[in-house]
Amino acid sequence: MQRIDSFPLFVEPFHVDFNRRIFMGVLCNAMLNAAGKHSHNRGWGIPDLMKEGYTWVLSRFSVEFGRMPEMGETCNIATWVNSAIRLFTNRYFRIDDAEGTPIAYCRSVWAMINVETRKPADLLTFRNGELNTWKVSEEEAPCPIADMRPIRNKEATLARSLQTYYSDVDINGHINSVKYIEHIVNLFTNEELTRGIRRIDIAYKAEAYQGDTLLFFTHREDANTLLVDVRKENGDVCVQSRILLHTAPQENNEDKQTTK
Amino acid sequence: MQRIDSFPLFVEPFHVDFNRRIFMGVLCNAMLNAAGKHSHNRGWGIPDLMKEGYTWVLSRFSVEFGRMPEMGETCNIATWVNSAIRLFTNRYFRIDDAEGTPIAYCRSVWAMINVETRKPADLLTFRNGELNTWKVSEEEAPCPIADMRPIRNKEATLARSLQTYYSDVDINGHINSVKYIEHIVNLFTNEELTRGIRRIDIAYKAEAYQGDTLLFFTHREDANTLLVDVRKENGDVCVQSRILLHTAPQENNEDKQTTK
Numbered sequence: 001m002q003r004i005d006s007f008p009l010f011v012e013p014f015h016v017d018f019n020r021r022i023f024m025g026v027l028c029n030a031m032l033n034a035a036g037k038h039s040h041n042r043g044w045g046i047p048d049l050m051k052e053g054y055t056w057v058l059s060r061f062s063v064e065f066g067r068m069p070e071m072g073e074t075c076n077i078a079t080w081v082n083s084a085i086r087l088f089t090n091r092y093f094r095i096d097d098a099e100g101t102p103i104a105y106c107r108s109v110w111a112m113i114n115v116e117t118r119k120p121a122d123l124l125t126f127r128n129g130e131l132n133t134w135k136v137s138e139e140e141a142p143c144p145i146a147d148m149r150p151i152r153n154k155e156a157t158l159a160r161s162l163q164t165y166y167s168d169v170d171i172n173g174h175i176n177s178v179k180y181i182e183h184i185v186n187l188f189t190n191e192e193l194t195r196g197i198r199r200i201d202i203a204y205k206a207e208a209y210q211g212d213t214l215l216f217f218t219h220r221e222d223a224n225t226l227l228v229d230v231r232k233e234n235g236d237v238c239v240q241s242r243i244l245l246h247t248a249p250q251e252n253n254e255d256k257q258t259t260k
Numbered sequence: 261m262q263r264i265d266s267f268p269l270f271v272e273p274f275h276v277d278f279n280r281r282i283f284m285g286v287l288c289n290a291m292l293n294a295a296g297k298h299s300h301n302r303g304w305g306i307p308d309l310m311k312e313g314y315t316w317v318l319s320r321f322s323v324e325f326g327r328m329p330e331m332g333e334t335c336n337i338a339t340w341v342n343s344a345i346r347l348f349t350n351r352y353f354r355i356d357d358a359e360g361t362p363i364a365y366c367r368s369v370w371a372m373i374n375v376e377t378r379k380p381a382d383l384l385t386f387r388n389g390e391l392n393t394w395k396v397s398e399e400e401a402p403c404p405i406a407d408m409r410p411i412r413n414k415e416a417t418l419a420r421s422l423q424t425y426y427s428d429v430d431i432n433g434h435i436n437s438v439k440y441i442e443h444i445v446n447l448f449t450n451e452e453l454t455r456g457i458r459r460i461d462i463a464y465k466a467e468a469y470q471g472d473t474l475l476f477f478t479h480r481e482d483a484n485t486l487l488v489d490v491r492k493e494n495g496d497v498c499v500q501s502r503i504l505l506h507t508a509p510q511e512n513n514e515d516k517q518t519t520k
Contacts, residue, residue: 012296014293017426017431018430020431029274047273071431165446166453167283
């Protein structure tokens with residue numbers, strides 16, 4: 001069986017921002033859906049796992065862009081499993097433009113948990129370690145972006161608080177992973193978003209639920225980098241993130257190579 | 261040239277709510293994207309029109325559901341132009357399940373405006389009335405739902421106020437038509453959303469912009485019907501809407517016919 005799956009993504013006019021670039025949330029949703037289909041094609045999708053009482057949980061997500069896909073463009077999202085250790089698996093992504101030139105890469109880390117006990121499964125033994133048979137090494141399919149650096153956001157100050165609603169919640173009743181990204185992107189000014197986001201690192205720490213108030217604590221790590229913690233009113237940290245902006249405005253259709 | 265276009269819609273796991281039904285916002289976005297592609301295929305898409313200084317503006321949108329598409333299902337969205345009078349065109353939609361059984365219908369009304377003057381174009385003469393050549397009569401393609409009834413919401417009281425952000429704004433810098441729908445759906449309780457939405461009527465009256473505070477005024481017209489006005493702080497009404505709930509919980513996969 002092939003180990004890398006690819007899914008086309010057409011950038012619809014109702015899915016782009018005022019710069020005619022795809023919304024980060026729409027793109028990340030498409031990536032998670034690609035991951036879901038890659039798993040489903042192997043009988044390991046969330047609906048398959050739920051029959052056995054398990055589900056996938058996203059733990060870390062790092063995506064780095066040369067540029068964002070633009071209105072009318074057809075991109076391609078490739079995804080594969082790079083490795084698995086006992087409790088975590090690394091899933092990588094590459095986004096290519098229509099000519100096959102990479103414009104973004106992503107590294108993500110997932111756990112599989114028991115839906116009752118919330119305890120992680122041992123991925124090396126679950127279903128006799130079948131997950132290992134789809135691994136694609138770095139040599140076979142490179143993902144040339146750095147790993148996530150630790151995020152320490154001790155000096156953060158409250159930038160925004162938000163009530164959560166029905167539309168923030170996923171199939172499991174938790175605040176959707178991508179909704180955090182949307183709310184974090186909304187913290188930036190239009191001038192900053194016109195420059196564009198070069199990289200997002202996000203670590204998911206604790207679940208939040210519909211109706212929870214989310215507090216967004218920010219700290220500017222350097223001129224182009226914002227750290228954002230999302231906390232609940234009780235102080236629990238749900239998400240830690242680092243967002244790196246491009247230093248100059250993204251030139252539409254000119255900077256086609258991913259920055260590497 | 262064929263006059264009705266159809267587009268498949270696969271219901272992704274990251275696009276469904278806690279009832280495993282597609283989010284209303286995701287579905288309405290897919291419908292507007294289908295409209296965009298139908299227009300684009302005839303050289304009348306927003307990017308085409310913008311070259312001549314015009315754009316499409318959604319004026320009214322009525323959608324009635326037998327049931328909502330569910331996770332893992334592949335539906336089909338068909339759309340066509342039913343009629344055009346001088347300043348408005350009626351676009352209809354039908355959503356079929358994988359077996360071709362209709363599960364929803366939609367009637368929408370659009371104007372084409374000059375982006376500078378904001379004045380509507382005469383659709384009967386624009387490009388020599390070419391729009392009329394794609395009309396599909398009610399006999400050829402029925403859309404068996406009622407027209408929108410007038411919405412009078414004089415007794416409404418303030419239910420929620422919301423700040424708008426970058427992610428609420430479309431390519432033209434206005435609050436996105438579908439974002440109003442998402443915010444309106446968020447006004448309902450989970451119990452009501454489990455019963456499900458049977459019909460939404462929405463009339464777009466005035467534009468709002470990023471940073472505007474939106475005020476949601478509601479009035480219960482009857483046991484199953486909520487009227488929602490969305491107003492700006494200066495009192496301008498942006499949107500008037502009527503939402504009709506199903507009387508009993510939607511049975512997954514049982515009530516396949518649209519209510520007619």
